[in-house]
Amino acid sequence: MYKISEFVNITGLSKETLRYYAEVKLLEPAYIDPLNNYRYYDDGSYFLAILLVKLRSFGFTIQEMISVMDDKSFANLEKILQQKRSTILLQIDNLTAKLGELDEFLESGREND
Amino acid sequence: MYKISEFVNITGLSKETLRYYAEVKLLEPAYIDPLNNYRYYDDGSYFLAILLVKLRSFGFTIQEMISVMDDKSFANLEKILQQKRSTILLQIDNLTAKLGELDEFLESGREND
């Protein structure tokens, strides 16, 4: 069992983020001491937290992470990962297109100077 | 002189956006009728509005657009365009890296199944 400050250190998630994740039922503490409401996390929490950090870095929204977590067999995971992959490819395409337009605009600016 | 509804049509900016742009002094009406506060735009406004639409599509923030507009010689424009170009390249790099990580993650997932 990890107390919150330890869990913050090993996961890299802030205490506010952990609190928020508990609130939206994305990642709830493994145990809450009924005497003082202190929240404790365990190794299972740790595994999930590391996964969440990874998914977050892939641009998963909270909702997407919840839908991954809700399905404990993680069958949704690959599907959403594929979706996210397409999204990233699309974003790259859009940025590349934008870059082209921007270069074009820079060119036209030079002509007019 | 264009009345607001005409200006909305020819620029593609919404009336709320125009109002907002006026509020932050990004693009102010060419004339405001003191009798009824109706806002009117002219061809100069039109030129600027078209530029703003373009810059916005390049991902310029309001502040960046303001700094372009504040310098009427547009000397800042090319500089910021170049900055934005770098930003876009960086974003593409980051997304590409993320794609790599995601594919790696997908791979490792398959191994563990």
Added chain:
DNA sequence: ATAAACTGTGGGGTGCACCACAGAGTCAAT
């Protein structure tokens, strides 16, 4: 026993770039 460090709760705030809406005044066309 005392002080420092930790943790909880509730609620507000953040940033960005707008959008929405109510109510009142105004204009254009018939």
Added chain:
DNA sequence: ATTGACTCTGTGGTGCACCCCACAGTTTAT
């Protein structure tokens, strides 16, 4: 003159994913 369309102002809300703060209770170390 009337109707419908237009425009104004002020204010609140949006979405996302948190962050921050005060205050109070609790734990840990000395």
